[in-house]
Amino acid sequence: MIRYIIRRLLLLIPVLLGISIITFALMRLIPGDPARIMAGERATEEQVQRVREAWGLNKPITEQYLIYLGKVVRGDLGRSLKRNEDVITEIRWALPTTLELAFSAMFVACLFGIPAGILAAYRRNSWWDLTVMTASLVGISMPVFWLGLLLIYLFALRLGWLPPSGRLSIGIEFQPITGMYMLDALLRGNMTVFVDAVKHMILPAFTVGTIPMAVIARMTRSSLLEVLRQDYVRTARAKGLSEQLVLTRHALKNAFLPIITVIGLQLGSLMVGAILTETIYSLPGIGRLIIDRILSRDYPVVQGAVLFFASTFVIINLLVDISYAYLDPRIRYQ
């Protein structure tokens, strides 16, 4: 197991370097003088010169990359143009929102996707199976941004059940700890804030969670169908176990491995969903940060946020692979 982890960690290095080369190239490929792009359109000649010095922009390109890499490793992603802040600080502000959204979306996706899939497999070819499969087909094809707008229209404006945007109601005073409001409210034992934060998160979580939910439901169904066909399930039934025991103790345990993988694979969809959903619901997360700053040409922030987002994606994927190898020893020896 240790050897497997070490090998995978070593394989991670070239991928991370590759990502950094792409984000480095991003800044160099935008037409214009990189120093001016990084200093901003309104910067004085002197400021531009200072950026040029700091990032070695008059040196050969390979040296420029090494300087960039050195700074990135030390957590220096440059300065934001729109706000007078370090890029890393802006990312740190935005991260908790995105994390909270991603966790909530995954929670919703599993909460509804797994039981729906189990029931569909267990009642194969029933109207329930048909409904779940049709709904998941539609869910997989769903334009996330459209779904978000429809949910706001229906549940916030028409029915008035949930707030249309933001993270907390106006007028609520709250001192965050981690920046994830639901968690912070629990830590502070403030139930009013907790309920308010949950209410604000429900619509965004369903918006981001719909596609993963559909994929998880499909995977659960096909994985469980596969297992229910196995001899040991027949044996379990033959020795007179109740259907419930057969399902929970024998079938589900083995059906869960592919489901866990597919949950891990939904990470990309979660991140893409976050980019679109944060824009719709005015949530100040990393996705919204990227879009905002692309539109306002704040390229240092775009560069830093893309680097951060892609690296996180790769690292979490690795963790998923490792946990999968832990659960299924055959994988380690491939």
Added chain:
Amino acid sequence: MSEAISTAALSAVRRPTNLWLDAWRRLRRNKLAIAGMVLIGLLVLMAIFAEQLAPYDPYQQWLALRKAPPSREHLLGMDEVGRDVLSRVIFGSRVSLQVGVLSVLGAIAAGTLIGALAGYFGGWFDQLVMRLMDIMLAFPSLLLALTIVTVLGPGLLNMLYAIAIVSVPTYARLVRASVLSVKEEDYVLAARAVGCSPARILFVDILPNCLTPIIVQGTLGIGTAVLDAAALGFLGLGAQPPTPEWGTMLGRAQQVFFSAPHIGIFPGLAILLSVLGFNLLGDGLRDALDPRLKD
């Protein structure tokens, strides 16, 4: 004589057939795949006959009718600057279909070439190219497309390039895997023994074997491309107004969505149904072309 009998006997059991006919027979029995084909068929017809089908010019504005709800004259209502929504949705099918098909064809062409060369020649070239593909796959597709659009600037054509580039690695991997699996087959060895050139072996003997996975992946890929294009348009980074593109229309409708939801509902529905069509057909094709994968 005996040969004639055996042929007759055989045809009584099963008509002579080939891979494609077989696949078509399986596809025809798949109701969901048929539904997908109907959706795609409607989309294609809408794109071809947009001029005849659209009741109005998609660019013409009636300022007095801004945000007007659906009526008998304007079946889907008017948008935020007074254009006929139905006409714009119909013309939008052209943009979505073009972006979807062209970007996938481009990605298939580039991906096939890269994957085939990497798989056939192996060695350092294979290592280098496939590591590059891994790095590209390390990005969530929309994030990489966003990055490319940032460099190229917003716009319809740049969006098309971005979506094509993003999907190249998928096809490169697919083709490389297929090439590796048939490279050592006896008929390839035979071709090499009789002195065929590497190019001939690659394109005539090996590549046709990769056709079925490419067809399946390409069909599903068009759906993804349509969705990504709409997402970029929605974010204001794809097709620019006044181009009638579904995602862009939805992005523009965002501000007025809650006072005039019809402006956003129909372009979104069009995206959903198109993507659904390609997903249904893609799934059906996979089951039909490779029955082993069916659950």
